[in-house]
Amino acid sequence: NAGVMQNPRHLVRRRGQEARLRCSPMKGHSHVYWYRQLPEEGLKFMVYLQKENIIDESGMPKERFSAEFPKEGPSILRIQQVVRGDSAAYFCASSPRDVPHEQYFGPGTRLTVT
Amino acid sequence: DAKTTQPNSMESNEEEPVHLPCNHSTISGTDYIHWYRQLPSQGPEYVIHGLTSNVNNRMASLAIAEDRKSSTLILHRATLRDAAVYYCILESLAGYALNFGKGTSLLVTP
Numbered sequence: 001n002a003g004v005m006q007n008p009r010h011l012v013r014r015r016g017q018e019a020r021l022r023c024s025p026m027k028g029h030s031h032v033y034w035y036r037q038l039p040e041e042g043l044k045f046m047v048y049l050q051k052e053n054i055i056d057e058s059g060m061p062k063e064r065f066s067a068e069f070p071k072e073g074p075s076i077l078r079i080q081q082v083v084r085g086d087s088a089a090y091f092c093a094s095s096p097r098d099v100p101h102e103q104y105f106g107p108g109t110r111l112t113v114t
Numbered sequence: 115d116a117k118t119t120q121p122n123s124m125e126s127n128e129e130e131p132v133h134l135p136c137n138h139s140t141i142s143g144t145d146y147i148h149w150y151r152q153l154p155s156q157g158p159e160y161v162i163h164g165l166t167s168n169v170n171n172r173m174a175s176l177a178i179a180e181d182r183k184s185s186t187l188i189l190h191r192a193t194l195r196d197a198a199v200y201y202c203i204l205e206s207l208a209g210y211a212l213n214f215g216k217g218t219s220l221l222v223t224p
Contacts, residue, residue: 035212107156
């Protein structure tokens, strides 16, 4: 029973490049959440998606960040024109439909912007 | 959002019980108390949650004060693998934007 998968685990980008982070939820889970963790801080909610729908993106920066969860394939968090302040660990979580508060997290992608 | 207050850090000896406190004096009637933990370099892991009554599962126990203004996560026998940051989070059952604060960093020594 595979858990939440994220790839890559580590990603290095130069300023101005694009970063694409992927998340495959647990089998049977249709709800996906993305969180960001800056160094020495707790996780901050970014966005909540269901298949082909963005439910809540109130935690996403207004520019350069976007997320999708297509009908087929993993959820993607995309950061365009990365800046040094985007360096962080990005975690994806998934939950069953009727228990959104019980989230299962992936191992995270650690993004470093040089 | 109702806030929680946890000590920054705690230390325990291996195989001893650990009591991790959490204060949440502004908790609302629909807020459940959730605990997650994050081991080094890993994603958070769900531990336990409860509303009013004490709860037990294979990982831990959750003791909730009668007035619900505080709770305690109990690890009955700490192991070195329990060294992690423990987060106490308030959220309704329909809520999903988990609010991770700084948590309590638990150090377990042999």
